[in-house]
Amino acid sequence: MQNLIKNDAVTEDAWRLIRSEDESYDAAEDVILPLAAWLAVDPAARSGQAAPWLAPDADLSLLRPVLAQLPLIAIDFPAFTDGRGYSLARLLRERYGYQGELRAIGDVQRDQLAYLARVGFTVFAIRDDRPAEAALDGLRDFSDQYQATVLQPEPLFKRRTQR
């Protein structure tokens, strides 16, 4: 079962998250694979799409050469108190210019969504035991921000003095 928020709505899609390298999947499935498994995939051998998910300590340089072709990158939150994924997201968006879907997976809950969206996540795989409908409200917790991040590249202090 998916518990997905995308484009401000609860939705489903075809991607299947493969957590472990031992897990099996079909050549026709669209799969999100552990980074190491994804690097080893032979695209010619399968008809479905493949995308990587990153652990919070992932080395982004491995992805850089292929970022432009990637339809999706997922970043894992092993615990919602682990904030490393926020920095990875900004690096992918702001430094490496990644344009595709950025999906938060793992311990993802309502109270993180406002911040996740601001650093560049576009899709949120809400933890299975939490209602995604209710979590949607988390995207609306704040109507503005002080800092310059992905969703608002101009810091508030500049917008203030430009008025």
Added chain:
Amino acid sequence: MYKYDEVDHRLVRERVEQFRDQTRRYLAGELSEDEFRPLRLMNGLYVQRHAPMLRVAIPYGHLSSTQLRKLSHIARTYDRGYGHLTTRQNIQFNWPALERVPDILAELAEVEMHAIQTSGNCVRNTTTDAFAGVAADEYLDGRAYCEIIRQWSTLHPEFAYLPRKFKIAVSGSADDRAATQVHDIGLHVVKNDAGEVGFKVIVGGGLGRTPLVGKTIREFLPTRHLLTYLDAVLRVYNRFGRRDNKYKARIKILVQAMTPEAFAAKVEDEWAHLKDGPATLRDEDVAHYASFFTDPAYEQLAANPEAFTVPLVSDAAFAKWVARNTRSHKQTGYRSVVLSLKKTGVPPGDITAEQMDAAADWADRFGFGELRVAHEQNLILPDVKESDLYEVWQLARQHGFATPNVGLLTDIICCPGGDFCSLANARSIPVAEAIQLKFDNLDYLFDLGDIDCNFSGCMNACGHHHIGNIGILGVDKNGEEWYQITLGGSQGNHTAIGKVIGPSFAQADVPLAFEKIMNLYVEQRLAGERFIETVRRIGLEPFKERVYAKSH
């Protein structure tokens, strides 16, 4: 003082509503204890020994009289009629009911206050010199930058879930009064050879279990690069700081593990990508924030009016108070007044609702409606005319605010200790009181002169015992409360971590140990030598011998 605009107001109100909903979900069982904890901590709410404790932010220690009256209202309405000023220039309420905290926050929002990030693993309240803007020795009034940092750190989407708490201090004067060397980041204003003003960036200082003096990773950072550089430091810490062990998660451990040079290089690499980006401060941006911190309408006054000098000569008690509890001001004819919250028998830093109301009235009547909280846990009236000092002193005396002990041994910096805090190993308040009683002879106390005495009830070091000239640490020995004494610590430009003098003491023996230490100092000091200078000159050994000598 900074005034909220519509966006500041809106964001704080939205945070109140977010927290109201989080509290509702917790009480309804939709959020577990473990899930609610980080959320409530990020809003300053602890669950303590007796009740929740709410820590309210006082950004860089600045308060208006209106805000202080609101705090007194909250103390009366939601608490037991008092609050506790902390070493981070904040205020804590020890008895609020969990269900009513959202209402307290809504009341605070009305006067441009909040509890955002007063706890939790995020960027905490930025602190600075309590005399910023009125001190005579200032290079730069750092308050505009403090507000810029406050806004940058508030609800920062990238840095809300750091490995551990993160504390920033700013010092704008030659003489560092903000303890910048024992913060995660210390920003000390400096001038370069070209006369430009910038920040010396000190990283990885801190107290707690592993007390360390910070390392300078950049000698000169032009002020316009402040935020991009902070982003770079925080990003390196957020990505590479340890998350497997809470006691090794502070940035100081990362800096130590990488070496300061390698850490600095990593920050420079990160900064190379952020430098000159959108968060670079332009002159007009800084001017906008500085416009809130202009001088009030000072009168042009002559120094030493008769209304001041006459009682100074005729009233020795007033003269003592002026000597200890007032401070020179950049504006002739004015002084800053420190209202001491270190009266014997009252927990250091505690302030009653009546005292808050009284101080707010004096701020309006004698000053410009502003007050400051010092990290030494006292309250300050920054701008008082010399001609008003005699009256202010009399009023302060009536309200238990005029103990003339600022900077003296009994002006103890102290955490709430085991009476309130569930982390503490030992009580601090009764021991602080016993020390204050031992040294209640004012002439003797004055003769001992400047001594920073800092007291923590456990190794988390909220009372900053490591940087006290004389420090006390409460320790647990088989379920009993014992106290370790350290000597030689100091803050400021010569920051040093104190050293333990030997085995710890039972509660009843602490005042006697203090007396022996002070006696030795009086015997050994050279003319005009302060306590810390004697300790540095003669070392710890003579003190050890004296304190632990067998009585005969």
